[in-house]
Amino acid sequence: MSIQIRTAAFDPYQEIQTYRNAKTGNTGALGATGIFIGTMRDFNEGAAVKGMTLEYYPGMTEKQLEKIVSEAQRQWQIIDSLLIHRVGDIFPNETIVLVAVWSSHRGDAFDASRYIMEALKSKAPFWKKELLGTGDERWVANNTNGYKSE
């Protein structure tokens, strides 16, 4: 299990491969991988967005992410997981968050990866400030519930 906060842009696919390639043993039990990648869009709530600054609470953010992943491990049969979240200045098409969960059976990988994302969106101390196309800045007010299609 790995939880990482990054200040620089990263390639999610490269990260997954590097992470898993470093692992040895027990790979024969891996039947399912569930992955979610959150990417910065160039629009939000009707406005063009040029960039974003992601603030966090060093110490508390890591602590909350660890609690979330532990809870997922408690609820589902997880072999391994990787969670990476960007902070600092981010631009459209860059990855904001990567969640990958490895399990034997697909139900666990699907459920746990989604749980981690939803819990992160409601519990982990991160705050987005958007730089709009107009030059104005605004704080993103609220995350939506991702269990409902928008």
Added chain:
Amino acid sequence: MSIQIRTAAFDPYQEIQTYRNAKTGNTGALGATGIFIGTMRDFNEGAAVKGMTLEYYPGMTEKQLEKIVSEAQRQWQIIDSLLIHRVGDIFPNETIVLVAVWSSHRGDAFDASRYIMEALKSKAPFWKKELLGTGDERWVANNTNGYKSE
């Protein structure tokens, strides 16, 4: 949208990158990527498994996969999707299936990727014959319901 049936082993992360890198335009709307990778395990229903042969029904399999992806497009807001399924002789740790769905919002990517997997598991004409550690062969009898954790 791309649906592919493959007779040779493939790297799912390489496939995703190659597929998306060939696309141009509209990437700023991509906010979410939901991915599922099914990998061959070295055990199933209590027995060691050395290899597997995946039979399919050329023509009908593609037709059913297209219907499944179309239905997902009808139900959710999908920007793009990639579905690759192996057939023929497969060995442990090789990828059996890759589903990737790109959308603006995470609910659509999560729901649609899972829907495609579950529909594929119940509707797409593929059949697995396992070669056991004992040297015996057996047809896999039934897929389980992946919406329930096993």
Added chain:
Amino acid sequence: MSINLRYFASLKEVAGRPEDNLTYTDTLTVHEVWKRANPDKSLPGNTLTAVNMEYVDFDFIVKDGDEVAFFPPVTGG
């Protein structure tokens, strides 16, 4: 009239062949096609059937030139 029959996976082993051709003159359902083509073997209960690559029920009536397939529950993914 003539139809093509295809058998997949364990049904190919039950039928003892991967494909078949059946000529007939009367009205036949998919289930009757199986019985006509495999008179000494009962159709396994969980068999799935397709006509021209679309799923159909056992009582679907076939027509000249159809491709009729028999196979067990699918296990891909």
Added chain:
Amino acid sequence: MSINLRYFASLKEVAGRPEDNLTYTDTLTVHEVWKRANPDKSLPGNTLTAVNMEYVDFDFIVKDGDEVAFFPPVTGG
């Protein structure tokens, strides 16, 4: 007694500073900590509060040496 205060995101702008130190002699809830440290500013209704990096309610009673944080609803992911 003394506690450290931290403000994040829009609450940092409301408070006008990122951190703070408050000395006190009586019993204080988290909400009272805000009022003592920011007497001229009401606490926005959707504010989240943490003590020593764990979420707490507004009526949680702080103790000497605590780190008390105020921030708006989180918007990561």
